[in-house]
Amino acid sequence: MDLVKLKVSNIKNIKSADIELPMEGGVYSLVGGNGSGKSTLMLLLSVIVSSRRYSMLQLEDYDKTSEIEISMSIGGNVSNNKWKVSGANKFVVSGGVPIEFKGVYEGSLFYGSRFEDSRVVDNLIRSNSIKPEHIVDAFDYVKDNLSYILHGDMNHYRTLKKIKNKKISLQYQFSNVPYFTVSPTGALLSQYRMSSGECLLLSLLNYIYSTIVNSGATGVTSISPVFIDEIELALHPIAITRLVSYLNELVEQFPKVCVYLTSHSPEVIRSLKPENMFMINNSSGDISLINPCYPSYAIREVYRHDGFDYLVLVEDKLAEKIVDMSISDIGARESKLIHISPVGGWENVLSLHLNLLKNNVMGVNKKIISILDGDVKTDVSAKKEFTHLVKTFLPIPSIEKFIYSSIFEGKYPGFKKVLNDKYFPIKSIDELSLEHSRQFKGKVKNPDKKFYFRLKKDLESRNIDESYFISNLSEDIKREISFEAFNVALTGLLR
Template sequence: MRLNVHIHKIKSIDDLTIALPVDKGLYAITGQNGSGKSTIVACASRAFFRMKMADYFGAIEDDAFIECELNGITRRWEKKRSDTKNLTDYWAHSSNGKMEINGFYEGSLIFGNRFRNTSYEKMRNLENANPKMLKEADEFIRQNLGEILQGDSNFYEKIWYVQGEDVGLKGGYIFYYEKKGKRISQFHMSTGENLLISILNSISIRKKERDNIEKPCMFFLDEVELALHPSSLKKLMTLLTQVSDEYNYAIYFSTHSIELIRGIKPENIFYIERHSDNSLEVLNPCYPAYATKFLYDHSGYDRIILVEDDLAKEIIRRILKKESMMNNKLVHVLPCGGWNNVLDLADDVIRNNLLGKRASICIILDGDIKDQADKYRKKIHNSIPTNYLPIKSLEKYLRSKLVLSVDHKLYRHLTDYIFQQKSLAEIIDEYKRISRYDWEKDSNGKTFYSLLNDELQKRNKDRAELIETIVDYLFDQHSPELISIIAFLHNQLD
């Protein structure tokens, strides 16, 4: 199931539609500065979060709107004029039913939900709050605040809170921590403490109200890395992975962070590409190497091999191991996404000398795009050593071998090791029914793969397990088509 978000003329986004899964897991929305990441998460949070639109989006055009759709229910917000004489603007909300979704939005540094409608005078008064007003916070907050920030779950001796209304603030909670008998209000906590205590409190609240764990619940966290040290960020990721799995949360990060992106699966990364005409393109799946534009430190490697996807990576990794090509050298196989992503990234690496003097680079692309890739390489003057695998992308390969021209050995292999409950025959029949009138539009195989992936998730299996099974099959068959790629790799690495 997906939350479909249509954004029209909001801040820097002219028009964009993005489909965000509500299935449990960690997701990243990333892109260069000004690509619209923060606007996307703010707009998507309208599915469950009421905000003052003018505060978040400022002045907008008269035909601007945000529309969210989930499971047939649509919620829409658009600009209206309430008084034609005074030209007063307001946001009108409409819906065709109740949208069954919960969530949490944390707008990081600027649009956080902590200190609204306050003043310095009120802040000073809160330092001397009546102890009788204080309530002890959930142990979940105290322990995880200490563990994530300090590596010690008992670092904060006590965590207290008061409700905003009790101290003259509108809504929310004000927190205090106690350390060696001294009480510190949230107004004097560090930025990291402020951000994290807000996130932990929201998780605590959502946990308690999860009476129906099947009801979608989405967290949107905007650039949390700005307030947290990388080591704390890694611990936060571990915690969020645990609560996501246990409570069925879909947790989205709007981020530039390598630490965040490198821990998220490519199919859960949405890269927002802004083109020269100001149009936006959503790249999904997107591999971390492309999402971070090669910001990883690869200078310690002797050889970098750029490939398109995780299937290609696993094939190359198996060849390197089988042929003993990694003896006395460090080799890294890096999936980057589509073939044009690979070539653009390789070109950027060479032009900007991102690998340093020690490392060198080569490219291995999927075999079905050789003509296109060769033309593009000439256009950008790319002379990096390049070869082609005898297979297509994972999605194209599966559609070709299981639907268009059935490879009976592969079919039986996948049935025996992966699809043991709902059979491949049932999945293929379902695919043929939904694709009957739109066959050519699935030439990339993504619709067919989505059906396979749905079944994998139901059986607690994943893409990596499917890939491993396919690669085992390819090597068991001793395919002669692999000989040329083995020779190419020997030439590059020996």
């Protein structure tokens, strides 16, 4: 197994670290909460792709006692570098030349090369100093993957341009190969004027295509590290999921590519194998790693709610509010702490419940309860793996189905009147339901969700947000529907 070993003394919030990580094909992640040291570790590791990387450390990040030692064991060959602070107060390597592999580091908003060329390229654009023949169409590979990762299609960025090659970039004193887009007015905009996500991905995709994908007949013959720091600062969660999928496909095609991400994003954590995740444990500056790291454990560590006695998993915000009200109604909070967490659909709720138990994430003397919408009892009973989980059901279906059944199926007539009079005084419920019926004729998929979306849009047009609506609606529902049996069951579960 190829490895990189990193020893650190007195760098930023790291007093000491002695860690070991795989350096072979795959997608890996350093995960941990804010301030755990993951970005610092990533920066220190990235010196293997550029010996200038430590110049990114600020004077206040280290002192005369600071040291960094990196040891690489690749294919049975071991190389070692020790970095110390020189008399000029800069990091220098002692004993041999710096270890260097062909690779890339793309930092978050606070690190990386995003701003290095920005001033130069802006001045050149303003003075029309870039020759037209030096700007060419971007690679289709970059256009396609940028569009897919950010937008889920191949239609965006078709007019994307770039400086012709690295040699010409150096003539303009660029440290990288800038990309450009054309504004609706015809103006040339550099990637440094684009969003942070676009800028980060352009640099990353340009490197991957130029150095890895377009590597010629020999291909990638030695380990090629790719370091990406805290992508959630620049990318939407859906884009993060697509990027991780893209990276997984990349390492399948090029087994020598070794990708490291730092993240506390659930999208990253849920996408990776437990054995490829390393949870950072920072104990007063002393760093250690936990591996394998299961997603439920990682998310529990990153988004933790300490000290509760009961964890109640529900499907959505309405269920969270209703359960919270019921807990107050039965006086169940006396001498106990209860945390309610909306998870998603019923399968997500029960899968998370099962994973938490299997991995003993909650520890001893903690109880997990799943409370599901009342319309999924049959579906749940068919899943034998969830039979022994502690669970109960609300006396109502989902908010979408409850409202839909009241408006379109004639159930709960009293609730329909309250809904209309209290929340829709301008455009009535009857008007909204008529609009829905005109648009969606015949059998349609998820009509309840489509109608609820229509209601939300109407509320938003009057500056009423969904959380306010749900908070008040839950009280109306409890006045319309008897929760007596549910409260009895809940009382028994919270004993």
